[in-house]
Amino acid sequence: xKISKSLQRVLxxxxxxPVTLFILGAYNGVMQTLYRAGxxxxxxxxxxxxxxxxxxxxxxxxxxLTTFFAVVFGHVVMVxxxxxxxxxxxxxxxxxxxxxxxxxxxxxxxxGKAQALYTFYAPLQASPYxxxxxxxxxxxxxxxxxxxxxxxxxxxxxxxxxKMPVAVLxxxxxxxxxxxxxxxxxxxxxxxxxxxxxxxxxEINVPLTRMLFWMFGHPLVYFWLLPAYIxxxxxxxxxxxxxxxxxxxxxxxxxxFLILSxxxxxxxxxxxxxxxxxxxLWVSILTYGVSIPSFMTAFTVGASLEFAGRKRGAKGYLxxxxxxxxxxxxxxxxxxxxxGLILFIFGGLSGIVNASYSLNQMVHNxxxxxxxxxxxxxxxxxxxxxGMSLYILSSVxxxxxxxxxxxxxxxxxxxxxxxxxxxGLMAGGLMGEPRRSNLGLSYxxxxxxxxxxxxxxxxxxxxxxxxxxxxxxxxFFYVFFSTLFSKQQFEPCIELPVLEELHNEKKVNLxxxxxxxxxxxxxxxxxxxxxxxxxxLKYGKSVPNKFQxxxxxxxxDSSNLK
Amino acid sequence: xxxxxxxxxxxxGCLMAVFFSALLFNLYSRKIDVPECTPYTGIFKExxxxxxxxxxxxxxxxxxxxxxxxxxxxxxxGSTVDFYLTSKDVVHGFLIEHKGVNLMAIxxxxxxxTVKFNEPGEYRIVCHEYCGAGHQNMMSTINVTx
Numbered sequence: 001x002k003i004s005k006s007l008q009r010v011l012x013x014x015x016x017x018p019v020t021l022f023i024l025g026a027y028n029g030v031m032q033t034l035y036r037a038g039x040x041x042x043x044x045x046x047x048x049x050x051x052x053x054x055x056x057x058x059x060x061x062x063x064x065l066t067t068f069f070a071v072v073f074g075h076v077v078m079v080x081x082x083x084x085x086x087x088x089x090x091x092x093x094x095x096x097x098x099x100x101x102x103x104x105x106x107x108x109x110x111x112g113k114a115q116a117l118y119t120f121y122a123p124l125q126a127s128p129y130x131x132x133x134x135x136x137x138x139x140x141x142x143x144x145x146x147x148x149x150x151x152x153x154x155x156x157x158x159x160x161x162x163k164m165p166v167a168v169l170x171x172x173x174x175x176x177x178x179x180x181x182x183x184x185x186x187x188x189x190x191x192x193x194x195x196x197x198x199x200x201x202x203e204i205n206v207p208l209t210r211m212l213f214w215m216f217g218h219p220l221v222y223f224w225l226l227p228a229y230i231x232x233x234x235x236x237x238x239x240x241x242x243x244x245x246x247x248x249x250x251x252x253x254x255x256x257f258l259i260l261s262x263x264x265x266x267x268x269x270x271x272x273x274x275x276x277x278x279x280x281l282w283v284s285i286l287t288y289g290v291s292i293p294s295f296m297t298a299f300t301v302g303a304s305l306e307f308a309g310r311k312r313g314a315k316g317y318l319x320x321x322x323x324x325x326x327x328x329x330x331x332x333x334x335x336x337x338x339x340g341l342i343l344f345i346f347g348g349l350s351g352i353v354n355a356s357y358s359l360n361q362m363v364h365n366x367x368x369x370x371x372x373x374x375x376x377x378x379x380x381x382x383x384x385x386x387g388m389s390l391y392i393l394s395s396v397x398x399x400x401x402x403x404x405x406x407x408x409x410x411x412x413x414x415x416x417x418x419x420x421x422x423x424g425l426m427a428g429g430l431m432g433e434p435r436r437s438n439l440g441l442s443y444x445x446x447x448x449x450x451x452x453x454x455x456x457x458x459x460x461x462x463x464x465x466x467x468x469x470x471x472x473x474x475x476f477f478y479v480f481f482s483t484l485f486s487k488q489q490f491e492p493c494i495e496l497p498v499l500e501e502l503h504n505e506k507k508v509n510l511x512x513x514x515x516x517x518x519x520x521x522x523x524x525x526x527x528x529x530x531x532x533x534x535x536x537l538k539y540g541k542s543v544p545n546k547f548q549x550x551x552x553x554x555x556x557d558s559s560n561l562k
Numbered sequence: 563x564x565x566x567x568x569x570x571x572x573x574x575g576c577l578m579a580v581f582f583s584a585l586l587f588n589l590y591s592r593k594i595d596v597p598e599c600t601p602y603t604g605i606f607k608e609x610x611x612x613x614x615x616x617x618x619x620x621x622x623x624x625x626x627x628x629x630x631x632x633x634x635x636x637x638x639x640g641s642t643v644d645f646y647l648t649s650k651d652v653v654h655g656f657l658i659e660h661k662g663v664n665l666m667a668i669x670x671x672x673x674x675x676t677v678k679f680n681e682p683g684e685y686r687i688v689c690h691e692y693c694g695a696g697h698q699n700m701m702s703t704i705n706v707t708x
Contacts, residue, residue: 207671269666295577296571296574
């Protein structure tokens with residue numbers, strides 16, 4: 001479908017801005033592996049200190065890149081299936097909010113005014129503009145969501161009997177979940193952290209801020225994962241040369257994510273006091289529940305790929321794996337999808353370990369955790385973002401991709417890098433290696449009294465993986481920007497591959513309506529967070545603490561300490 | 563949905579049920595549990611260790627930027643120690659290597675864990691939560707004597 005100039009501009013800004021910042025995010029990621037392996041025994045390189053770089057790496061890669069992509073991809077999906085454009089004012093204001101918020105974050109991070117990492121970490125204080133910027137970015141993404149709700153309402157009025165397309169359902173589910181779960185973090189940043197950071201309030205209830213953050217922090221991981229799922233369900237089958245195995249299963253999987261992703265945030269807090277063991281066990285059960293839609297996805301996507309392989313002439317049980325379109329220049333997207341899926345098998349399984357109540361004690365806050373999430377967020381999520389960014393950039397700007405051969409090998413290289421990186425991090429994590437730590441200054445520095453030789457092998461493996469990922473990223477930036485700055489050759493349009501379903505299934509009304517599931521989700525959120533809030537308020541106290549990252553002096557009067 | 567799809571869902575449900583039974587087995591038969599709620603009584607003025615009887619101790623530990631107090635904790639082999647942990651400034655971590663002890667020290671809360679030291683040796687306590695510029699140097703040791 002042809003698109004207007006203004007929508008085109010918004011989409012191209014929405015792709016280019018995060019990819020540009022991703023240069024900084026990826027650079028800091030590679031640098032961290034060098035520090036951690038003991039190659040750099042310093043607190044800062046080129047004016048960026050380790051923890052400042054860590055903050056940039058987390059905020060840019062995990063919030064900025066993912067949120068921008070979710071919004072751009074959402075626009076593309078909605079326009080493609082509803083055959084109309086969203087409200088111009090809404091999508092423009094939404095992008096302005098997101099860009100301004102991101103710039104505020106970028107400035108505070110680059111100038112070193114925000115070294116509180118992306119989980120905020122009160123009572124470490126960051127600049128209030130960091131909190132406000134993050135909130136603006138999130139509120140901007142809400143506006144895009146509102147514009148899609150209007151589009152869908154119009155479309156449904158005109159086509160009352162049509163099923164909700166899987167991709168539209170996925171997009172609306174994702175943003176409904178996002179909207180619900182970002183209310184607590186908006187409350188945390190705007191009502192608690194910003195006034196406290198300005199110095200208008202003295203006391204802060206730290207366990208409360210942590211509870212509110214993780215209420216958002218876990219749905220956030222599904223928010224960045226679901227666009228990848230939408231691509232796996234609705235784009236991959238066609239790209240592989242087959243059909244989607246079951247549309248209703250896809251719908252059910254998305255709806256299960258809607259009800260189960262918000263109430264499970266407490267599983268990031270198993271090692272904390274002020275939350276009762278019964279709440280933690282309940283959350284473990286719910287988190288096991290949220291693994292079911294991922295298992296379903298593994299089956300449905302696997303079956304769709306098997307169908308595609310057989311159509312291409314595969315016989316026997318596993319022969320279909322060899323009959324898929326790997327390494328094909330004109331089908332470069334396939335590599336991004338398949339490498340992401342392979343990594344996600346291990347990412348998903350290691351996630352079950354994290355979710356497992358007492359087993360979590362073995363891995364909490366060790367290198368295991370980033371090992372796990374690099375196989376999810378740096379696996380399927382980033383690979384789909386990179387692949388689809390190229391695809392969308394090309395069709396929306398009317399420019400063919402430069403260097404398609406390079407674009408084809410990026411995902412394989414990246415995937416190998418992630419495998420090494422995650423293996424090193426997880427092996428180190430099981431030996432107690434802490435995450436978020438500049439190991440090069442102490443534990444992996446032979447001159448330090450804290451030196452631990454066992455962590456050298458694991459951190460070196462990690463560094464090796466990080467450098468491979470870095471090389472893949474450099475190739476990607478080259479392909480992306482050379483495409484962006486090339487000449488327009490065809491009429492800009494939005495065109496996604498047409499989805500066909502293998503089984504002709506009946507329309508199930510419950511699977512085409514988000515509302516009842518959203519209500520159920522709300523009930524489950526209450527089931528976790530009413531008891532959590534009770535224990536947090538009963539066992540946790542507000543404290544008059546406020547610290548800068550490099551100073552042990554309490555910025556609030558220290559004589560108030562009890 | 564066809565029958566293979568339903569079987570896949572059923573099988574993954576069963577798998578998770580097996581995992582969950584393993585957690586319950588550990589919880590009730592082997593008493594492996596997560597930290598529970600302990601009332602917050604303020605920061606210890608003097609972080610210290612008290613001996614309750616022959617081989618039972620209580621350790622009142624504060625985490626602060628960037629050291630744990632008290633330092634040089636020493637227990638004889640076979641001791642059971644209740645660690646009470648809080649923070650006097652920002653959020654810290656408390657991981658005792660080889661013991662599977664993994665706690666968060668959060669200002670305004672009191673965390674608690676009970677550990678039995680059966681093997682003599684030096685156990686390292688590593689801070690595993692970002693707590694500012696000196697985070698990577700925040701380590702302490704526990705000495706378990708013969």
